[in-house]
Amino acid sequence: MAASVAAAALPSRLRGGHWLRLRPQLRLLPLARALCARMVTPPRGPGQSQMQDLPLPTHRKQQQQHQQQQQQQQGPSYAKKLAMWVAGLLGAGGTVSVIYVFGNNSVDENGMKIPDEFDNDPVLIQQLRRTYKYFKDYRQMIIEPTSPCLLPDPLQEPYYQPPYTLVLELTGVLLHPEWSLATGWRFKKRPGIETLFQQLAPLYEIVIFTSETGMTAFPLIDSVDPHGFISYRLFRDATRYMDGHHIKDISCLNRDPARVVVVDCKKEAFRLQPNNGVALRPWDGNSDDRTLLDLSAFLKTIALNRVEDVRTVLENYALEEDPLEAFRQRQSRLEQEEQQRMADLAKTTKQSLFFSSLTSRLWPRSKQP
Numbered sequence: 001m002a003a004s005v006a007a008a009a010l011p012s013r014l015r016g017g018h019w020l021r022l023r024p025q026l027r028l029l030p031l032a033r034a035l036c037a038r039m040v041t042p043p044r045g046p047g048q049s050q051m052q053d054l055p056l057p058t059h060r061k062q063q064q065q066h067q068q069q070q071q072q073q074q075g076p077s078y079a080k081k082l083a084m085w086v087a088g089l090l091g092a093g094g095t096v097s098v099i100y101v102f103g104n105n106s107v108d109e110n111g112m113k114i115p116d117e118f119d120n121d122p123v124l125i126q127q128l129r130r131t132y133k134y135f136k137d138y139r140q141m142i143i144e145p146t147s148p149c150l151l152p153d154p155l156q157e158p159y160y161q162p163p164y165t166l167v168l169e170l171t172g173v174l175l176h177p178e179w180s181l182a183t184g185w186r187f188k189k190r191p192g193i194e195t196l197f198q199q200l201a202p203l204y205e206i207v208i209f210t211s212e213t214g215m216t217a218f219p220l221i222d223s224v225d226p227h228g229f230i231s232y233r234l235f236r237d238a239t240r241y242m243d244g245h246h247i248k249d250i251s252c253l254n255r256d257p258a259r260v261v262v263v264d265c266k267k268e269a270f271r272l273q274p275n276n277g278v279a280l281r282p283w284d285g286n287s288d289d290r291t292l293l294d295l296s297a298f299l300k301t302i303a304l305n306r307v308e309d310v311r312t313v314l315e316n317y318a319l320e321e322d323p324l325e326a327f328r329q330r331q332s333r334l335e336q337e338e339q340q341r342m343a344d345l346a347k348t349t350k351q352s353l354f355f356s357s358l359t360s361r362l363w364p365r366s367k368q369p
Contacts, residue, residue, distance in 0.1 A: 166204035192292030197229035
């Protein structure tokens with residue numbers, strides 16, 4: 001019907017044989033018309049359907065919403081897959097680079113390769129085993145102390161070697177870190193440091209053993225001890241790393257453990273030898289603090305009494321929440337008992353003198369010829 005109407009609308013010279021020639025072109029008219037309509041229609045936003053204005057059946061709407069949700073989900077999932085693929089590619093490349101760098105033989109000062117126990121293995125196995133050994137040794141270096149003997153041998157005569165060794169932590173025991181916007185990090189000296197060093201230096205070999213790095217702690221020790229009372233300095237690399245804590249192993253100090261006292265604000269620091277340690281409360285920066293003075297009196301009492309094994313004394317204070325406070329109370333009680341004893345002795349002596357004087361008056365001694 002449409003073809004006949006279109007044929008009637010044509011001029012007479014196009015009817016007949018010419019109509020057969022134009023029939024393929026006329027079949028393209030609906031497609032051209034639709035193309036022109038699409039070009040004239042203003043573009044819709046992303047995610048909008050071309051049939052949005054027309055009422056759709058319910059199942060068509062659900063299908064369209066489902067397709068939109070799938071497209072929204074496919075976008076992030078595709079990005080994740082792409083990111084994981086790139087990360088895997090970079091990880092594989094990094095792994096190959098690490099194996100290539102650390103899997104080669106070490107070289108000497110002349111640039112020649114040093115033979116090792118892996119030379120007879122296949123090339124890939126050599127690379128893998130050397131890389132594993134390198135990282136194993138590096139991990140062992142972090143966990144274990146740098147040496148089984150962290151201190152040199154005790155001094156021999158004619159040099160003087162103090163009979164006891166005192167191991168002190170730096171941060172929290174002697175210094176308190178403070179930070180401000182104007183000055184940045186600063187370290188405050190605890191009151192009584194000079195008194196502690198001066199009174200204990202003849203009796204104790206003073207060793208600073210801190211969990212700080214040497215770069216941080218070395219200038220701090222210089223400022224704390226300008227007169228050189230500190231004998232040795234040990235830093236984080238000398239500790240034993242266990243369960244997230246830097247532990248000070250007394251067995252590596254090259255000193256008799258029976259004469260070593262460790263002072264720290266963390267009990268985990270001397271967990272391997274708990275009876276060698278005194279745990280103090282971390283100093284909060286209070287200028288009226290007297291803890292170091294009490295510590296000096298406590299350690300001096302141990303040394304002056306020539307205790308053969310300090311662990312027998314420190315074990316009695318290990319369960320105390322504040323060992324120095326417990327020592328101060330016991331010392332005060334002993335002083336009171338001693339004063340009472342002296343008072344009783346003086347009273348008894350005074351009474352005996354009185355009675356002897358009275359007796360001498362009542363019964364005078366006969367004069368000898």
